[in-house]
Amino acid sequence: MRQNNGFSLKKIYKNQLFWTFSGFIVLSLIMSIFSEQFFTYSNIINVIRQVSINGVIAVGMTFVILISGIDLSVGSVMAFSGTMMVAAMVNWGWPVTLAILFGLFIGFVFGLINGSLVAFLKLPAIIVTLAMMEVPRGLALLYTGGYPLSGVPDTFGFFGRGYVFNVIPAPVMILALMYFIGYIILTKLPIGRYIYALGGNEEAVKLSGINVKLYKIIPFVISGVTASVSGLIISSRLMSGQPMAGTGFELDAIAAVVLGGTDIAGGRGSIIGTLLGALLLGVLSNGLNLMGISPYAQRVVKGVIIIGAVYFSSYKQK
């Protein structure tokens, strides 16, 4: 039995990342043919900035899907934490840093609740997080009475509108940072190994003496925190707390993860794939916008592409 360990076309063909990347390149080329504006520096930066919110949520979603879970609560958690950051600054007069930490803590808490319900009560993640789409959203609406909360200090605007070194938009920097951290956790730390293993075979992990419950909770916590980081970006960008922000964002995040080649059944996938998936979705919606296609039609296109991608990746695995 010999195994070809070196460079092989077959291996590349089998690699989902390669396909996501090709899709991304091909789509970008098509877009640049149809629209002159597409391939300009300002538009590219614009795409990445637009991607940043969904892209950051998708980092956490990757962790959750890798353990064959799902987190539908991200959009609501994002809205609630984003709103409460603003509330802390505007209504309670907290300093910006503390308010941000407070918002991130809210994400952490909701992740912990989701994860604990899944790990300890053995409830299905899809039901737990479906219910958790309601709780933080409701709390955000309750607190604000349904209206946006504004009046934040100018310095808070940095995270959504500012630039690092006067060139790189802050959200892009945050996006890069989150993917870097996600990459390190998944590939260099034991936690990452456990997460892959857990998605592959929970029983084997349990019998290996690993605390399965803990490593089931951690991905949900990460997802809660990344959702609240997105909450930070969006509140800062809009300079207000929006209780209705992020509706439907869970779908975009899941789409990015799946387009990036992560197996929805868990155990296989990568964070780089998710980044490519998120960029692919960003290019798609940006390009369709530039081509003047109605946002309603865009939703149809997006749905079809997701199904196509999932079909394609499951077809290849055979």
Place this chain on the structure above:
Amino acid sequence: MSDNIIEIKNITKEFPGVRALDNVSFNIKKGEVHALVGENGAGKSTLMKILSGVYKPTEGEYIVKGNKVYFSNTKEAQENGISIIYQEFSLVPYLNTIDNIFLGREITNNKFLNRRTMRKKAEETLEKINVSLDLDTPINELTVAEQQFVEIAKALSVDADILILDEPTASLTEGEIDHLFSLIKTLKDNDVTMIYISHHLDEIFEISDRVTCLRDGKCIDTVNTDETNESEIVKMMVGEELKDSFNKIENKNTSDISEEIILNVKKLKRPGIKDNLKFNLYKGEILGIAGLVGAGRTETIRSLLGIDEYEEKEVYLEEKKVSLKNASDSLNKGLGLIPENRKTQGLVTDLTVKENISLTNIMELRNKYGFINSKKEKEQTKRLVNDLSIKTPSIDQHVKNLSGGNQQKVVLAKWLATNTKVLIFDEPTRGIDVKAKSEIHKLIQSLANEGKGIIVISSELPEVMSLSDRVLVMHKGKIKTSLEGKDINSKKIMYYATGGEN
């Protein structure tokens, strides 16, 4: 027309990087029991998957009942009368026997299910093969043997006249095996042709007419069973004479057992079992646990380790009281379990050899910043792969591509990577070929010689008898007796295992 029901002609099957079958040709005669032997990875399963329409051959052809056929799915194979009974059954656990037998071809009456006819037909089929079981019990509440009978009944009810039995006795008890054999004889009288895959040579001699041996994807030879003998077949399988017969362990050294008790189970009460279980294990000892399937051997160990529920427990490890609340607690205290099903319990098959092995101790392979020290991890893996002579193209190979014996070695390697004091093997050589089996037996023995406490649960009597220094025999959740020395023989073990009293 010849009397060959299947002619396999020059079949080759290639998978990426692996040639699983290499120009294989042989014939199967109508009405015979044709045994197929070979080590794991020899290509038996691949060949059977081709015959049953799961895989397509890369090259070559096969002729079934005089017609050149080319199955593109299992249904087409079934339509030609070929059904395969897998090691892992393909029954729906929550449906009952009738629903399973007729799954996908339900008998209907104006679009509604005709339960009465289906029940009658199911009864007839089971009667034909002399099997009686409750038709309304969900499959998952039946014993493994009963499930297998249902599987066979299902095949017969689609008028299969060629049955492929893949390791049918792997998880059967002695009595159930006898039952299966009489069933095979009944089927043979009914003109059913059977291809019988097994590692157990005694079974092959008992049941088969001819034997074909595969090795490394090649067909070595087909011989008449009554014109050959065990050592000849083993020779064909491994290509060389095995020095030691597989039920004798060379370096058995009873004097290595110390007086020191490593594990003392003073009290273990499982839900639903009246008695408290009590046993101990000495340092360097191999303690066998024998019993029939359903005797509660695996369950006892799982409660001991806190994997499954227990009511009361008092356990001392090296004279220190330990609580063993759950799997990770036990395993961190130094009790390792090599579980009975390596694919579903022992391994993460999507991960690599390296990643599986370090699953138990990756926390110890961190550098001072908390990152995985990949150099250390590689070294550890290479050492263990070497020590256990795990055959793998590289340490980054996905475990799912290894053969059964090598997969089992990877599970073992996981536990050797950490500092385990007590290793518990549950059916350590199930579905593993002769050569790998004797290698694993030697490993178990050398671990005991190193001073670890070893517990071996096995349904194979020769295995328990040859390995163990002492044997506990279980029956219906209770420990019936503890046998030592000359008392370890099949007669005594079976006496207690079937419920005999002291």
